[in-house]
Amino acid sequence: MTALVIAEHNNAALNIATLNAVAAAAKLGRPCDILVAGHQCRAVAAAAAQVVGVAKVLHCDAPHYAHGLAENLAPLVVRLAANYSHVLAAATTNGKNVVPRIAALLDVAQLSDIIEVIDPETFVRPIYAGNVLATVQSSDRVKTITVRTTAFDAVAAQGGNATIEALAPGPDAGLSTFKGEELTKSTRPELAAADIVVSGGRGVGSAENFAIIEKLADKLGAAVGASRAAVDAGYVPNDYQVGQTGKVVAPTLYVAVGISGAIQHLAGMKDSKVIVAINKDEEAPIFQVADYGLVGDLFKEVPALIEALDK
């Protein structure tokens, strides 16, 4: 049987997190279809058809799918589920929002944030802030899964040649209405997929001071992240939060500035290839996971680092 991947998109472009979910589906050793449900999202369906490993794109277009509302999307997937052994989505806020609802409607368990496919019934997922890995087995007829994107290398976005099939929309459940969004605008790389991430914590001290972090990020071509403390204090928007209950990142280089290294923060970045920590407290737990630790005042060290990078 086939696996179904729910595409993550904004009606204009396919979010690359989808390519990680397709990669996880490929590990199941079976063909995979993609559902592109949205509004005026033909371009997304066309892009999905190019993704390597995709057999068929199901394109469902209606206004009430424009914002991925779970109340509308879940019944649509449930309608399709009889044909599929697995339903997967990236563990983004959209994926986390809709997949459990699908699971409940199908009366099956859900597997959150898988990091490894052992066989089509057995998966590994982190629990307890990533301090424990659980190997779990599902005997439900349909396995509903969210995929930790950093654990599966994206498949190629180009080179496939899937067919596109139009899917008749279901009704608008009329339970929820989209009222608007405040999206963080940035010209920097996307946090979840960036090659380099520079994150600031409470030590940065204020929203104004965060400019130092941004300057270093721009010097490195990096995305900007933050600890929960920095977000709670209003230095940066919520979508900057890296951690157990924020975004999980695994860049080639992660620079933690003025971050102590609480387990909840480590859960979101400890799979980075190289970790640098700048902290004035040499006992800070972040140094236990850092490949390179620099003990010092960030207000002195970060400008000096930017200068040193110019040399």
Add this chain to the structure above:
Amino acid sequence: MKILVAVKRAIDYNVKARPKSDGTGVELANVKMSMNPFDEIAVEEAIRLQEAGKVEEIIAVSVGPAQCQETLRTAMAMGADRGILVQTETEIQPLGVAKLLKALVDKEQPGLVILGKQAIDDDSNQTGQMLAGLLGWAQGTFAAKVEVGVDTVDVKREVDGGLQALTLKLPAVITADLRLNEPRYVKLPNIMKAKKKPLDIVTPADLGVDVAPRLKLVKVSEPAARAGGVKVADVNELVAKLRNEAKVI
């Protein structure tokens, strides 16, 4: 309107969990347990709605062993009016918890159910969405702001790109994110008062719910530890290491 709030007894967030040496589960003997932090936020939100005159009664529900009574007493010391413990010694997975909560919703008829967005032990982030699906209700997950109207509720949600605003029809399910509020500290006199508040105990069988686990835990293990790093003397050494040793810039 009544509000139902789900509170889970979980490992304290300051404790670093470890697998048992035989890989059959997580070491929980003598480990500090607390209310799941997101559930404190859920309880706080319910109390604020009650203080704003939008809610008559707050019912806290916990699913788990007898010790969950402590968690319910904490919720009542914060301000919940009564508690219900669905007592069971076996591990209940999110789908089972959602079914038990649904059974209680059918009985209590609340206008709103508030849960945490995630339990910090299983890190599932599922129960609220599952409950909303089972009830056929609207869901406002990862809520950063909640405004209850006459027959709708406005929710601002923390999403990957920023914030999303939704209007949900009531009754609805909401899951609390970190920025929704800052939970109050429990005051001693309120702890005393909470001891007198009603706490009912029921079992999954009383509610007629099959909570048999669907997922089988094959084993648990420890993730690979990172190899220890080095301290660098200054930024020049750092840049040199990043360029020549790690080769990441």
